[in-house]
Amino acid sequence: MLPEPIHLKLELEDETVVGVTPIIGYIYRGIEKAGELNPFRNNVFLVERICGICSFTHALCYCEAVEKLMQVEVPPRARFIRLCWSELSRIHSHLLWLGLFADAMGFESLFMQCWRAREIILDISEMTAGHRIIQSTSIIGGIRRDIDKEMAKEVEHKLSDFKELMDNTVSPTVYNDPTIKRRTVGKGMLSKEQANLLGAVGPILRGSGVPLDIRQTGYAAYKETGFEPIVESDGDCYARTIVRLREIYQSRELILKALSLMPEGDISVTVRGNPPEGEMIHRAEQPRGEVVYYIKGNGTRNLDRLRVRTPTFANIPPLLTMLPGCELADVPVITLSIDPCIACTER
Amino acid sequence: MSLEKEVVVDKAELIPEVQNLLAQKARYCSSTCLDLGDKFEIIHHFQLEDSVDFTKHIKVRINKEDTLPSISNIYLAATLCENEMQDHFDIKIIGLAIDFKKRFLRAKESPEFMLTKEKKEEVSP
Numbered sequence: 001m002l003p004e005p006i007h008l009k010l011e012l013e014d015e016t017v018v019g020v021t022p023i024i025g026y027i028y029r030g031i032e033k034a035g036e037l038n039p040f041r042n043n044v045f046l047v048e049r050i051c052g053i054c055s056f057t058h059a060l061c062y063c064e065a066v067e068k069l070m071q072v073e074v075p076p077r078a079r080f081i082r083l084c085w086s087e088l089s090r091i092h093s094h095l096l097w098l099g100l101f102a103d104a105m106g107f108e109s110l111f112m113q114c115w116r117a118r119e120i121i122l123d124i125s126e127m128t129a130g131h132r133i134i135q136s137t138s139i140i141g142g143i144r145r146d147i148d149k150e151m152a153k154e155v156e157h158k159l160s161d162f163k164e165l166m167d168n169t170v171s172p173t174v175y176n177d178p179t180i181k182r183r184t185v186g187k188g189m190l191s192k193e194q195a196n197l198l199g200a201v202g203p204i205l206r207g208s209g210v211p212l213d214i215r216q217t218g219y220a221a222y223k224e225t226g227f228e229p230i231v232e233s234d235g236d237c238y239a240r241t242i243v244r245l246r247e248i249y250q251s252r253e254l255i256l257k258a259l260s261l262m263p264e265g266d267i268s269v270t271v272r273g274n275p276p277e278g279e280m281i282h283r284a285e286q287p288r289g290e291v292v293y294y295i296k297g298n299g300t301r302n303l304d305r306l307r308v309r310t311p312t313f314a315n316i317p318p319l320l321t322m323l324p325g326c327e328l329a330d331v332p333v334i335t336l337s338i339d340p341c342i343a344c345t346e347r
Numbered sequence: 348m349s350l351e352k353e354v355v356v357d358k359a360e361l362i363p364e365v366q367n368l369l370a371q372k373a374r375y376c377s378s379t380c381l382d383l384g385d386k387f388e389i390i391h392h393f394q395l396e397d398s399v400d401f402t403k404h405i406k407v408r409i410n411k412e413d414t415l416p417s418i419s420n421i422y423l424a425a426t427l428c429e430n431e432m433q434d435h436f437d438i439k440i441i442g443l444a445i446d447f448k449k450r451f452l453r454a455k456e457s458p459e460f461m462l463t464k465e466k467k468e469e470v471s472p
Binding site (some may be wrong): 024027028030032033036044074196197198199212213214216217252269278281290292294296304305307309313314317346 | 350359372373374375376377379381390399400402404422423424425426427428435444451452453454457458461462465
């Protein structure tokens with residue numbers, strides 16, 4: 001079961017895959033062109049719709065690119081709250097993926113426990129941002145909504161419930177269940193050298209032993225909270241699963257740290273002056289990996305160029321290397337292990 | 348404002364420059380194509396091994412009727428970005444590792460080369 005519109009044309013010898021060609025283009029929306037036709041401020045809402053799951057990080061990355069180009073200083077409180085929403089989206093994305101991954105293996109009860117835990121995170125998003133997934137809370141110059149002290153306490157309380165649920169259900173299952181290990185250990189191998197050379201990103205790259213995570217650059221408030229990437233070295237589907245599971249716990253810690261370090265103050269600045277002029281490239285770490293935004297402004301309210309390189313786009317060449325040599329029955333599990341998002345890929 | 352750490356090269360220097368980056372164990376990030384009117388500007392974005400901050404951008408400009416050598420035989424990861432450029436800009440790329448022949452993202456019915464700029468009509472005084 002693959003709930004994504006990608007067609008993998010497989011060449012087989014008996015049950016063994018010997019070649020694969022990806023065919024996409026079923027849901028191409030022309031978002032980069034729309035980004036040239038829209039006023040640059042309105043593009044925040046547009047880029048959020050590139051992906052239904054990592055929508056907040058798309059908005060964050062676009063806003064930070066424009067802010068860098070226009071030399072806008074965002075209030076520190078806004079940067080900390082951006083970090084919180086970014087990490088909430090990472091947790092719910094990883095749990096959505098883990099649930100679907102379990103479902104692909106026929107493990108229905110794990111699927112249900114993952115999505116049960118995910119509901120707590122979506123409740124926090126709804127409470128703090130007013131919406132569960134597409135929040136529209138990031139704007140050029142800051143954010144729209146504050147998280148006050150009372151709300152921050154409620155978030156801490158809910159994250160405590162979340163950890164308890166994860167500790168008692170999802171984590172022990174992923175670490176100990178023999179079915180999961182049998183379906184994932186040694187499957188879809190990608191070495192450290194291959195991951196680097198093929199431009200893999202996110203948990204695929206880190207699951208192959210490469211300690212690279214764009215949060216290390218210190219965007220939003222990661223410089224203040226501190227950040228170390230989570231790395232596993234086995235390079236198989238199980239290593240990618242463990243990277244994501246450990247990142248769920250790490251994201252929870254980052255949110256708690258951000259809430260405790262968050263300074264008082266404004267949450268946005270009014271952005272005045274000329275529209276953006278010149279070119280800028282900015283990167284952020286989405287749940288699926290590095291996203292790259294390139295913008296070029298011409299001093300008018302419309303951009304000359306908006307270019308978005310999404311994580312799944314980068315992870316397709318590594319997938320083409322993982323599949324040859326595997327058994328046909330392992331293709332869904334290996335394909336799902338890159339957490340493919342074709343809406344992102346095609347834009 | 349232009350990109351930090353950008354290197355502008357001629358078309359003939361592109362492949363040696365990218366091979367040099369491969370020797371330095373640089374990681375391919377992305378490619379961007381821009382329509383400058385009479386020319387295309389292609390930017391290949393890389394990250395060097397020693398620092399997460401350190402990216403390098405290789406810029407090359409070609410006339411619209413010229414061909415561009417593909418870097419996908421050095422970095423396979425570039426093949427999808429280069430196919431996307433062919434879809435959107437009608438740019439002629441030579442030596443693609445996988446060539447979708449301008450049908451990577453575009454269907455038969457899709458608008459052609461939608462990211463190229465329309466030629467502005469000259470207005471008589």
